[in-house]
Amino acid sequence: MSAIKLTIDGKELEVAAGTTILQAARELGIDLPTLCHDPELPPNGACRLCVVEVEKAKSLVASCVTPAAPGMVVHTESERVVRVRRSILSLLIANHPLVCITCEQTGSCKLQDYCYRYSVTENEYVGETKELPLDSSNAFFVRDMTKCILCGICVGKCQEIAGAGAIDFTMRGFITNVGPAYEDKIEDSTCVFCGLCIDSCPVGALVPKALIGKGRPWQVEKTKTICPYCGVGCGIYLQTRDNEVINVRPDFDSPVNRGHLCARGKFGWDYLQSKERLTTPLIRSEEVFVAVGWEEAFGLIVDNLKEIRSSFGPAALMGLCSPKASNEESYIFQKLFRSLGSNNVDSYSRHCHAPAVEGMTRAFGGAAMTNSMEELVSAEAIFLIEADPLKTHPIIGYRIREAIRQGTCLIAAQSEDTGLSDIASYYLQIKSGSAVALANAFAAVILEENLYNPKFINKRTEGFAAYSSSLGPEVVRRSLELTGINEEQLRSAARAFATANSAAIVSTAGGVAQEGGSLLVTALANLALLTGNLGRENCGLYLPYSENNLQGSADMGTLPALLTGYQPLREKTVRDHFSRAWKVELSEQPGLSAAALFSGYGNKTVKAMLVMGENPAACGEHREAVTEVLRNLNFLVVQEMFMTETAMLADVILPAAGFAEKMGTYTNVERRVQLNRAAIVPPGDARPDWAILTELAGRLGFKWEYESPEDISTEIAALTPQYAGISYERIGAKGLQWPCPHSEHPGSKYLYEGRFQRGLGLFTPISMDDQAKLLFSYEENRSAGKKTLCNCLSDSMRNRSVISKL
Amino acid sequence: MLKSVAAVETAITDPIDLSALDAIVEPYLGKKEMVIPVLQVIQDHYGYLPRPAIEVVSRLMYIPLSSLYGVATFYSQFKLKPRGRYIIRVCKGTACHIQGSPKIAERIEAILGVQSGETTDDLKFTLEEVACIGACALAPVIMVNDNPHGRLTPDKVKAVLDSYE
Numbered sequence: 001m002s003a004i005k006l007t008i009d010g011k012e013l014e015v016a017a018g019t020t021i022l023q024a025a026r027e028l029g030i031d032l033p034t035l036c037h038d039p040e041l042p043p044n045g046a047c048r049l050c051v052v053e054v055e056k057a058k059s060l061v062a063s064c065v066t067p068a069a070p071g072m073v074v075h076t077e078s079e080r081v082v083r084v085r086r087s088i089l090s091l092l093i094a095n096h097p098l099v100c101i102t103c104e105q106t107g108s109c110k111l112q113d114y115c116y117r118y119s120v121t122e123n124e125y126v127g128e129t130k131e132l133p134l135d136s137s138n139a140f141f142v143r144d145m146t147k148c149i150l151c152g153i154c155v156g157k158c159q160e161i162a163g164a165g166a167i168d169f170t171m172r173g174f175i176t177n178v179g180p181a182y183e184d185k186i187e188d189s190t191c192v193f194c195g196l197c198i199d200s201c202p203v204g205a206l207v208p209k210a211l212i213g214k215g216r217p218w219q220v221e222k223t224k225t226i227c228p229y230c231g232v233g234c235g236i237y238l239q240t241r242d243n244e245v246i247n248v249r250p251d252f253d254s255p256v257n258r259g260h261l262c263a264r265g266k267f268g269w270d271y272l273q274s275k276e277r278l279t280t281p282l283i284r285s286e287e288v289f290v291a292v293g294w295e296e297a298f299g300l301i302v303d304n305l306k307e308i309r310s311s312f313g314p315a316a317l318m319g320l321c322s323p324k325a326s327n328e329e330s331y332i333f334q335k336l337f338r339s340l341g342s343n344n345v346d347s348y349s350r351h352c353h354a355p356a357v358e359g360m361t362r363a364f365g366g367a368a369m370t371n372s373m374e375e376l377v378s379a380e381a382i383f384l385i386e387a388d389p390l391k392t393h394p395i396i397g398y399r400i401r402e403a404i405r406q407g408t409c410l411i412a413a414q415s416e417d418t419g420l421s422d423i424a425s426y427y428l429q430i431k432s433g434s435a436v437a438l439a440n441a442f443a444a445v446i447l448e449e450n451l452y453n454p455k456f457i458n459k460r461t462e463g464f465a466a467y468s469s470s471l472g473p474e475v476v477r478r479s480l481e482l483t484g485i486n487e488e489q490l491r492s493a494a495r496a497f498a499t500a501n502s503a504a505i506v507s508t509a510g511g512v513a514q515e516g517g518s519l520l521v522t523a524l525a526n527l528a529l530l531t532g533n534l535g536r537e538n539c540g541l542y543l544p545y546s547e548n549n550l551q552g553s554a555d556m557g558t559l560p561a562l563l564t565g566y567q568p569l570r571e572k573t574v575r576d577h578f579s580r581a582w583k584v585e586l587s588e589q590p591g592l593s594a595a596a597l598f599s600g601y602g603n604k605t606v607k608a609m610l611v612m613g614e615n616p617a618a619c620g621e622h623r624e625a626v627t628e629v630l631r632n633l634n635f636l637v638v639q640e641m642f643m644t645e646t647a648m649l650a651d652v653i654l655p656a657a658g659f660a661e662k663m664g665t666y667t668n669v670e671r672r673v674q675l676n677r678a679a680i681v682p683p684g685d686a687r688p689d690w691a692i693l694t695e696l697a698g699r700l701g702f703k704w705e706y707e708s709p710e711d712i713s714t715e716i717a718a719l720t721p722q723y724a725g726i727s728y729e730r731i732g733a734k735g736l737q738w739p740c741p742h743s744e745h746p747g748s749k750y751l752y753e754g755r756f757q758r759g760l761g762l763f764t765p766i767s768m769d770d771q772a773k774l775l776f777s778y779e780e781n782r783s784a785g786k787k788t789l790c791n792c793l794s795d796s797m798r799n800r801s802v803i804s805k806l
Numbered sequence: 807m808l809k810s811v812a813a814v815e816t817a818i819t820d821p822i823d824l825s826a827l828d829a830i831v832e833p834y835l836g837k838k839e840m841v842i843p844v845l846q847v848i849q850d851h852y853g854y855l856p857r858p859a860i861e862v863v864s865r866l867m868y869i870p871l872s873s874l875y876g877v878a879t880f881y882s883q884f885k886l887k888p889r890g891r892y893i894i895r896v897c898k899g900t901a902c903h904i905q906g907s908p909k910i911a912e913r914i915e916a917i918l919g920v921q922s923g924e925t926t927d928d929l930k931f932t933l934e935e936v937a938c939i940g941a942c943a944l945a946p947v948i949m950v951n952d953n954p955h956g957r958l959t960p961d962k963v964k965a966v967l968d969s970y971e
Binding site (some may be wrong): 168170179 | 860872874
């Protein structure tokens with residue numbers, strides 16, 4: 001592309017062809033005023049505030065829509081330009097209520113700022129003003145369209161980015177408005193309350209309710225941290241005043257969410273200020289809980305743990321650790337139990353992702369999403385199978401929408417319509433439970449039509465012969481029966497997938513967490529291996545987790561048989577290494593898993609448990625059995641923010657801090673380790689889990705010298721190869737993606753370049769019988785299957801938040 | 807989510823036969839750029855754009871209801887309310903104005919009890935004003951559907967209206 005030379009305000013510069021004058025000016029650091037411009041939306045030249053004077057041009061031009069041309073001489077603040085900008089601002093405020101003294105946007109209002117900049121004090125044009133009713137019926141935000149300046153950014157965000165399509169321009173001329181169809185209330189529209197419109201409104205037309213009257217921008221502190229809900233790990237700014245969170249804004253510089261959020265991140269934080277927060281340690285006395293001091297609570301815990309350990313042996317102790325705990329907390333949690341001589345450490349809520357872990361580990365040797373979310377945008381094809389990312393992981397949904405706008409071919413195989421169905425190039429409406437059959441049929445077609453990748457298969461995989469012989473023509477025929485689609489649909493979609501130079505496969509909990517999920521994961525892994533869509537950019541297998549630190553928790557070794565970085569406990573060298581570092585002797589006896597405990601194998605040996613932030617008693621289909629196991633323990637300690645169903649069964653409850661009240665790192669689904677900063681102090685006597693564990697360990701006789709989570713993270717880096725190069729200092733604003741083996745390493749965007757964790761990628765044939773059985777059991781469990789375990793943890797937050805109304 | 811109360815009420819008091827919609831929309835499926843033609847065909851069918859019909863179009867064509875409403879309210883050719891069997895267009899062009907069209911309009915409004923832009927309760931007449939119908943030689947002139955009635959005086963108006971059943 002040829003470069004273009006032009007002059008702006010006397011400075012010469014060179015830009016690529018197609019660059020607008022606005023972009024060129026911003027490269028020079030010139031602050032051109034804009035109201036309707038948004039970097040991720042097509043420029044619409046609506047507000048005219050960015051006009052500039054171009055020498056030899058007849059009239060002023062809108063710089064946001066005018067491409068730079070060779071030899072152009074541009075003046076951005078000439079007298080003529082300024083005169084026009086003043087007129088535009090006067091016209092805007094002529095029909096804009098000047099209620100700045102009470103407007104929530106005062107101080108961060110672009111219209112106000114520009115009026116200030118160009119000394120526009122009052123409107124010189126007097127005329128009609130818009131009279132529109134306030135829409136404050138919903139629980140989340142207020143829409144005051146009398147303040148709207150019709151920039152159209154919210155419409156673009158709603159229609160293009162989020163795909164909700166709740167609002168558009170309506171009417172014409174003076175009465176033009178932005179809103180839902182038929183002037184409905186926003187809550188009666190298709191609005192999903194993602195808040196994208198609110199955070200991009202240049203004026204005060206859209207205001208979160210929680211913020212109203214809570215402070216001016218300059219009175220509010222902003223703390224950069226990470227959303228505590230799903231595994232995407234969106235960067236957010238918590239806005240706080242007087243130790244109270246009043247708003248959340250997205251981090252526009254985060255490589256994860258780039259200024260996007262969903263309703264959970266935007267509005268779901270208010271549980272932090274719930275009246276139900278536990279603020280003091282509680283001990284059970286008869287059938288009631290009595291508030292006590294930390295001293296008494298710790299004394300009781302230490303006495304009981306010591307006694308049970310000496311009477312029944314260390315294997316009588318077990319810990320359940322929440323995938324919402326930070327990496328540091330997860331790490332010292334398992335360290336505490338292993339130091340006590342028990343490898344009984346697990347997370348029950350991880351259970352729902354067991355199929356993903358199992359399937360991926362079998363095929364690749366590791367259980368993490370192979371590529372990064374941003375790469376989806378550049379994938380040539382995306383195969384979305386039994387997933388509704390706009391609901392479960394909205395950022396991934398936004399990325400897929402963005403990819404499609406840029407020409408990516410979306411192949412969607414769904415048993416139910418989703419917000420992405422209509423924009424798919426190939427939409428296969430499959431019968432519920434037939435996803436495995438479909439994935440296998442794709443493979444059969446690809447083999448039959450010679451569309452597979454022999455070079456990749458020869459060099460990087462094993463088990464191909466057995467796999468390919470399992471995929472005869474009958475697989476295609478049978479899958480048509482099982483899926484209910486026709487052969488032409490199947491073949492054309494499989495071809496589109498196989499012929500793309502880079503194809504990503506995306507499946508979320510809906511597909512994976514159901515029964516037989518590991519078969520689906522295996523089928524999808526086979527498909528990725530068959531087409532060589534692994535170990536490089538813009539392809540891979542995306543099975544995003546549902547909890548914010550599910551990845552990190554497992555990385556930190558909260559698994560019975562694995563230490564940090566999935567180092568196997570059974571290997572003596574590993575045990576010795578940790579024994580030396582921790583100055584304790586590690587038991588080689590493999591620990592009990594949460595699943596084994598609750599299915600009854602372990603409830604005879606385990607006598608005392610520490611449950612940190614988990615709520616197994618309210619989780620999944622086996623709640624009654626789980627409750628029974630917990631009830632039968634001799635001693636149960638629960639670290640919690642709320643009186644959950646599990647806490648109700650405890651002997652001692654310790655009040656825990658929420659995510660906004662403590663520091664720590666979290667690892668998102670793309671293995672990005674990000675830093676979470678404390679914005680407020682915990683209520684009452686509540687303490688961060690890491691502080692509780694450190695204190696408890698000290699009282700149990702271990703000499704831990706952690707003064708901050710950062711101290712713990714240094715130890716993690718020393719003992720975990722994937723995290724070796726990760727430190728708080730290096731994490732910075734963008735995070736670092738593991739594997740990051742040394743302190744110069746930039747982190748890894750995608751996995752398995754050149755080598756899988758297990759060496760070669762493994763093909764695993766899936767029998768026709770298995771597929772048919774699966775369909776049958778899916779149909780039977782259809783209603784049960786929808787209630788997956790996946791959100792039980794977030795639920796104890798969500799249920800105490802305004803987002804429970806969604 | 808709940809539809810607005812107003813929408814539910816409309817659906818109850820004014821049941822719309824939506825059975826023709828599948829066939830109407832069929833040729834346009836997958837062609838989101840054809841919004842205006844689709845709305846025109848629907849308006850031809852119903853005489854206006856009933857909300858329940860637009861909601862069906864939104865679902866079938868995967869076009870947000872807000873966008874359809876945006877288009878429907880942008881172009882004056884689209885009507886969101888039921889219109890009368892007879893559309894009276896009073897010419898407000900220069901020639902008609904000089905020849906007394908305001909008085910003609912006033913008389914029609916008085917007889918029908920509606921303002922310009924409105925429809926009589928019995929859905930018989932809709933009264934509209936237009937800039938010029940291009941029949942200045944007949945000024946002042948009105949059109950009732952496709953029939954011109956020229957050289958009117960206020961007193962002749964009633965007979966013209968009465969001639970429509």
